[in-house]
Amino acid sequence: MTLPLRQLSPFCWEIPRRGGMRVPGRVYVTEAQLAALSADRALEQVAAVAHLPGIVGASLAMPDIHWGYGFPIGGVAAVDAEGGAVSPGGVGYDINCGCRVITTQLPVDEVRRNTHAIVSRLFATIxxxxxxxxxxPKLSRRELRELMAQGADWAVARGYRAGADDATHCEEGGRLxxxxPEWVSDRALARGADQVGTLGSGNHFLELQHVAEIYDPEAAAAFGLRTGEITLMIHSGSRGLGHQVCDETLHELSRVYExxxxxxxxxxxxxxACAPIGSELGTRYLGAMQAAANFAWANRQVMTGLAVRAVAEAMGLAEPELGARVLYDVCHNIAKFEEHQVDGQPRRVLVHRKGATRAFGPGDPRVPEAYRAVGQPVLIPGDMxxxxxxxxxxxxxxxxTFGSSCHGAGRLLSRTAALKHARGRDIERELASRGIEVLARGPRTLGEEMSEAYKDVEDVVDVxxxxxxxxxxxxxxxxxxxKG
Amino acid sequence: MRLRHPVPYEELDHTADAGVLVRGDSKEETLGRLVLAYADLVTGGAPLASGADQVIEVEAGDLAGMAVDVLRELLFHFETERWVPESCEVALLDPERGARVVVGTGAYDPVAHTDGLVLKAVTLHAARFEPEGGGWVAAVVFDT
Structure with a gap:
C-alpha cells in the first residue's frame, strides 16, 4: 500500500489523516531514508497507530523506524491519560529494554593493551x-517481588554499583x-528467576568503548565525558519476565479488546490490541508492565556492578581506581504517564515509546539536577x-515529539539477509583488524549483528x-x- | 501421524525477527510441521535426542490463534525446562474444542545447538493458518 506523504521540513514527513486515523502520522527521516522505508510496512504501521483510542498530537516515528508488531520500532504515541488506551504492542515484548552508559577515568591507551583480558572477563562474568x-543466585518469588518494587535500588543495596548515585542517574530514578509486582504471573517469575544480571541475546550487548569525539563541550563536561576516556555501554532489558508479561496480556487482550x-x-x-487505561485489564497490565520495567533496571544495575568488578580485576586495579559512575540509563520500550503540552495546554498523557528514547530538554525538573542545565542525556547505541x-x-x-528521540541505528537487513552477506566472511577477524575484539555465543550471532545489518547510526542522529x-x-x- | 524433527519449512524474511511458513495435507499435519519448524529454529537444525512425551493443550479459538498458543506453551517450557520438540503428533485441532498436541521432548544442548535462534515470544503478527489448494498453509513470526 502506498501512503500519501507531505513534506513538512527536510527531516519530517506527514501522513495526512484518512479513514479511521484520529491524528496524522509524522515520520522523522530524510528523503533518502524515506525511500528505503518502502521495503517494509513500517509506514503503514505509523498510520495504523493513529487509530488508537485517545491518541493526541500525531502518531510519531523516529528515524530508526522499521517494521515491528502493531507499532513500528521507533514509534511514539501519546494517548489521553483518562480516555485513552494502553497498548502492550506499543511497549513491546522486551519491557524497558534500554541502554546505560558508565563513564570511567581510565585512559584508552592503558586499556587498549588489556582489551582481550577485559572482554574475556566480561564474557565470563555476565x-x-x-x-x-x-x-x-536464583531468586525466590519473594525476592523477585522485592526487586520489582525497588528497581535499580534493589541492586545498589546489594553492592552492584559503579558510583554512589547510580539510581539517581537513571530515567525515573530507576524505578516506576x-x-x-503481585500482578506479575508465576510463569513470568519462573522465566525471570535466574536471569537477573544477564545480557540476553539478539541486539543486546555490552561494549567497552572510548570517547572519540566531543561535539558539545558544555554538555560533555556536565555528563562527565572526556575525550580518550573509557566508557561501558549496556543494552539489555527485562529478559523472559518482561516477555511473559507482554505475551500474557496480548493473549488475553486479543480475545476481548473488540x-x-x-x-x-x-x-x-x-x-x-489495547484496553482503556482505566479498565481492569488496562490497570493490571500497567501495574505488571511497570514491575517488569523495574526488573529491567535492576538487571542493568546488577550487570553494572559485575562489569565494573570485571574491568577492575582484568586491569589489576581496585574498583574505586576506575572512577566509574553511571552517566545515565534510558528506557527504549515503555509506556509512562507524563505531562506535555497538547494544543497549547498542559495535559497528562500516557506516552508509548517503542524503540524510542525519552529526550527531555534543558530546565525540565524530571532531568537529574546535574544535567538539568544542558538537557537529558540521550544514549544512542550504534552497531558493534x-x-x-x-x-x-x-x-x-x-x-x-512528546520529549522523545530515536533509540539506535535501526535494522537495515533482515537476519536472513544479513547471514547471506556474512557468508564466507570471518566477522570476528574483520572486527579485530579494526581494533575491536568481540566475543559472542556463536558465529551466527556475529553474522546477524554485523555492521552492515544496521543503518549508520550517525545518519539517524543527524536527522x-x-x-x-x-x-x-x-x-x-x-x-x-x-554479545548473546 | 507422528512427525519427527527435522521437517521442511520456509523461513520468512522479516526486518528484525524470524518467521516460518509450512504446508501440509491436513491441518493436523500442518500444525505438527509448524511445531517442528519452531524446534529447528531453536536448534539451528542440529539433531535432537528423543525423550519422554509431553502433552500440550490449548483452548478453542481460530486455527492461527491456537497454533500461536501451542508455540507459546512450547516456548515457556523451553525457557524453564530447556527442551524442544523432537517429534509431534496432533491429536486434536478443532476451533470448537481446542488443540491437543503430543510432543516427544528433546533436550536442548547449548553447544550442539549453538547456531539456533533465540526466540523470545510468539506473535500474532502475520500469523495465518488456512486452506491452500488441496492442503493447508500456516505461518508464524517470532520475536527474537
Whole structure:
C-alpha cells in the first residue's frame, strides 16, 4: 500500500489523516531514508497507530523506524491519560529494554593493551545468549517481588554499583512508582528467576568503548565525558519476565479488546490490541508492565556492578581506581504517564515509546539536577563495528515529539539477509583488524549483528539533530563487545 | 501421524525477527510441521535426542490463534525446562474444542545447538493458518 506523504521540513514527513486515523502520522527521516522505508510496512504501521483510542498530537516515528508488531520500532504515541488506551504492542515484548552508559577515568591507551583480558572477563562474568542465567543466585518469588518494587535500588543495596548515585542517574530514578509486582504471573517469575544480571541475546550487548569525539563541550563536561576516556555501554532489558508479561496480556487482550467498543473493534491490526487505561485489564497490565520495567533496571544495575568488578580485576586495579559512575540509563520500550503540552495546554498523557528514547530538554525538573542545565542525556547505541552517540535533549523535543528521540541505528537487513552477506566472511577477524575484539555465543550471532545489518547510526542522529530534537554531545567508539 | 524433527519449512524474511511458513495435507499435519519448524529454529537444525512425551493443550479459538498458543506453551517450557520438540503428533485441532498436541521432548544442548535462534515470544503478527489448494498453509513470526 502506498501512503500519501507531505513534506513538512527536510527531516519530517506527514501522513495526512484518512479513514479511521484520529491524528496524522509524522515520520522523522530524510528523503533518502524515506525511500528505503518502502521495503517494509513500517509506514503503514505509523498510520495504523493513529487509530488508537485517545491518541493526541500525531502518531510519531523516529528515524530508526522499521517494521515491528502493531507499532513500528521507533514509534511514539501519546494517548489521553483518562480516555485513552494502553497498548502492550506499543511497549513491546522486551519491557524497558534500554541502554546505560558508565563513564570511567581510565585512559584508552592503558586499556587498549588489556582489551582481550577485559572482554574475556566480561564474557565470563555476565551470562549471554540462549536462556542465559545464574549471574547471581536464583531468586525466590519473594525476592523477585522485592526487586520489582525497588528497581535499580534493589541492586545498589546489594553492592552492584559503579558510583554512589547510580539510581539517581537513571530515567525515573530507576524505578516506576506504579509497579504492582503481585500482578506479575508465576510463569513470568519462573522465566525471570535466574536471569537477573544477564545480557540476553539478539541486539543486546555490552561494549567497552572510548570517547572519540566531543561535539558539545558544555554538555560533555556536565555528563562527565572526556575525550580518550573509557566508557561501558549496556543494552539489555527485562529478559523472559518482561516477555511473559507482554505475551500474557496480548493473549488475553486479543480475545476481548473488540468488546471495549467500536473504536477498539475498528483497530486495523490485532497486534495493536489495547484496553482503556482505566479498565481492569488496562490497570493490571500497567501495574505488571511497570514491575517488569523495574526488573529491567535492576538487571542493568546488577550487570553494572559485575562489569565494573570485571574491568577492575582484568586491569589489576581496585574498583574505586576506575572512577566509574553511571552517566545515565534510558528506557527504549515503555509506556509512562507524563505531562506535555497538547494544543497549547498542559495535559497528562500516557506516552508509548517503542524503540524510542525519552529526550527531555534543558530546565525540565524530571532531568537529574546535574544535567538539568544542558538537557537529558540521550544514549544512542550504534552497531558493534562503528560507533554510538550520546546526545542531549533539546527544548523542541517537548513541543515536537512528546520529549522523545530515536533509540539506535535501526535494522537495515533482515537476519536472513544479513547471514547471506556474512557468508564466507570471518566477522570476528574483520572486527579485530579494526581494533575491536568481540566475543559472542556463536558465529551466527556475529553474522546477524554485523555492521552492515544496521543503518549508520550517525545518519539517524543527524536527522534528530537536524530536526532540533536532540543535539550531539559525544561519539563513543568500541574497543570490545560481548554479545548473546 | 507422528512427525519427527527435522521437517521442511520456509523461513520468512522479516526486518528484525524470524518467521516460518509450512504446508501440509491436513491441518493436523500442518500444525505438527509448524511445531517442528519452531524446534529447528531453536536448534539451528542440529539433531535432537528423543525423550519422554509431553502433552500440550490449548483452548478453542481460530486455527492461527491456537497454533500461536501451542508455540507459546512450547516456548515457556523451553525457557524453564530447556527442551524442544523432537517429534509431534496432533491429536486434536478443532476451533470448537481446542488443540491437543503430543510432543516427544528433546533436550536442548547449548553447544550442539549453538547456531539456533533465540526466540523470545510468539506473535500474532502475520500469523495465518488456512486452506491452500488441496492442503493447508500456516505461518508464524517470532520475536527474537
Amino acid at each position: 551470562p549471554t545468549g540462549m536462556g542465559a542465567g545464574s549471574a547471581i 512508582q506504579g509497579a504492582e 468488546r471495549f467498543g467500536a473504536d477498539y473493534a475498528a483497530l486495523p491490526d490485532r497486534q495493536l 563495528g562503528r560507533y554510538s552517540f550520546v546526545l542531549a535533549g533539546n527544548a523542541s523535543a517537548m513541543t515536537e 534528530i539533530a537536524g530536526a532540533g530534537i536532540s543535539r550531539k554531545v559525544a561519539k563513543l567508539v568500541p574497543l570490545g563487545v560481548i
